[in-house]
Amino acid sequence: MHIIMALLAGLIFGIGLIVSGMTDPSKVIGFLDLAGSWDPSLGFVMGGAILVGLIAFRFAARRDRSLLGDAMRLPTATHIDRRLVLGGLTFGVGWGLAGYCPGPALASLASGASKPLIFAAAMVVGMVIFELLERLLARGKQAV
Amino acid sequence: MTIDLANFTPWASLAGGALIGLAAAIFLLFNGRIAGISGILGGLLKWPKGDIAWRSAFLLGLIGAPAAYGLFAPLPAVQVEAGTVTLLAAGLLVGIGTRYGSGCTSGHGVCGLSRRSSRSLVATAAFMTAGFVTVFIVRHLIG
Numbered sequence: 001m002h003i004i005m006a007l008l009a010g011l012i013f014g015i016g017l018i019v020s021g022m023t024d025p026s027k028v029i030g031f032l033d034l035a036g037s038w039d040p041s042l043g044f045v046m047g048g049a050i051l052v053g054l055i056a057f058r059f060a061a062r063r064d065r066s067l068l069g070d071a072m073r074l075p076t077a078t079h080i081d082r083r084l085v086l087g088g089l090t091f092g093v094g095w096g097l098a099g100y101c102p103g104p105a106l107a108s109l110a111s112g113a114s115k116p117l118i119f120a121a122a123m124v125v126g127m128v129i130f131e132l133l134e135r136l137l138a139r140g141k142q143a144v
Numbered sequence: 145m146t147i148d149l150a151n152f153t154p155w156a157s158l159a160g161g162a163l164i165g166l167a168a169a170i171f172l173l174f175n176g177r178i179a180g181i182s183g184i185l186g187g188l189l190k191w192p193k194g195d196i197a198w199r200s201a202f203l204l205g206l207i208g209a210p211a212a213y214g215l216f217a218p219l220p221a222v223q224v225e226a227g228t229v230t231l232l233a234a235g236l237l238v239g240i241g242t243r244y245g246s247g248c249t250s251g252h253g254v255c256g257l258s259r260r261s262s263r264s265l266v267a268t269a270a271f272m273t274a275g276f277v278t279v280f281i282v283r284h285l286i287g
Contacts, residue, residue: 002174003198005170005174006171009205010205013163014207014209014212016163016165018209019156019160019163020160020161021153021157021220022157022160023220023222025222025224026225029279033279034280038146038148039152041152041157042157044153045157045158045160045161047161048159048164048165049254050254050258051161051162052166052168057259059173060172066175067173070176072176078261087240088269088270089273089274091238091245091248092273093241094233094235094236096282097226098234101238101242103181107206107209108210115228119232119235122239125235125236127242129236130186
C-alpha cells in the first residue's frame with residue numbers, strides 16, 4: 001500500500017507539473033525574468049499548491065501517525081545556517097540558468113528529448129559529488 | 145516590468161498547482177513524509193535499505209506522468225533555450241545546491257511554506273533571489 005500511494009503521489013505531482021506549465025523551462029525563466037516581459041504563472045502554481053498544502057499540513061499536525069499507520073516524518077530542524085542559504089543560492093543559480101528544478105526535469109525525461117536527460121544526468125552527478133564530499137569531510141573531521 | 149499576458153496562464157497554473165498540493169497531501173497523510181523531489185532522489189542515491197521501494201515508486205510515478213497525461217491530451221510544447229554546456233553546469237549546481245540546502249522548489253517552496261517553516265522561507269527566498277539575479281545577468285547584462 002505504501003508503494004502504491006507513493007507511486008500515485010508521484011504521478012499526480014508530475015501531472016500537476018505538466019498541467020501548470022512548469023515542465024516548460026522557458027515559462028519558468030519567464031517568471032524569473034522580472035526585468036523583461038514577466039509571466040507570473042509560477043507564482044500561481046506555488047499559490048495553488050500551498051493553499052492545498054496548508055490544509056493538509058494543518059490536518060497532519062493533529063496526528064501522530066499517518067493514515068497507513070507510520071510515524072509522521074516531518075523535518076525537525078529549525079536553525080537557519082550557512083548550508084541552508086548557500087545551498088539555496090547555488091540551486092537558484094542553476095535553476096535560473098536552465099529553467100529546470102528537480103521535479104520538472106524528472107517529469108520531462110520520458111518525453112524523449114535529450115535536453116532534460118542531459119540536465120537530469122548532471123543533477124544526479126551533482127548529488128553524488130555532494131554525497132562524496134560530505135563523507136570525505138566527515139572522515140576528515142573524525143581524523144582530526 | 146511588463147506582464148507577459150500572451151504566456152500568462154493563471155487558471156491552468158492554479159489548477160496544476162492544486163494537483164501538486166494534492167500529491168504532497170497524499171504523500172504526507174498516507175506515507176507520513178514530505179514530497180521533496182531532491183530529497184527523495186538524493187536519498188535514493190545513498191541506497192538505504194528499506195527505503196528504496198517507496199523512493200523508487202514516487203520517482204517512477206513522476207517520470208511516468210507524461211505517459212499518463214498523454215493518454216488524455218497531447219503534451220504541451222516546451223522550449224529549452226539553454227545549450228548543452230549550460231544544461232550540464234546548471235544540473236551540477238542544482239544537484240549540489242539542493243542537497244546542500246536540504247531541499248528544492250517542492251520540499252522548501254511547496255511543503256515547507258505549507259507548514260510555515262521559517263527555514264523553508266529563507267531557503268525559498270535564497271533560491272528565488274538567485275534565480276532572479278541569474279536570469280537578469282544572462283538575459284539583460286550578457287545577452
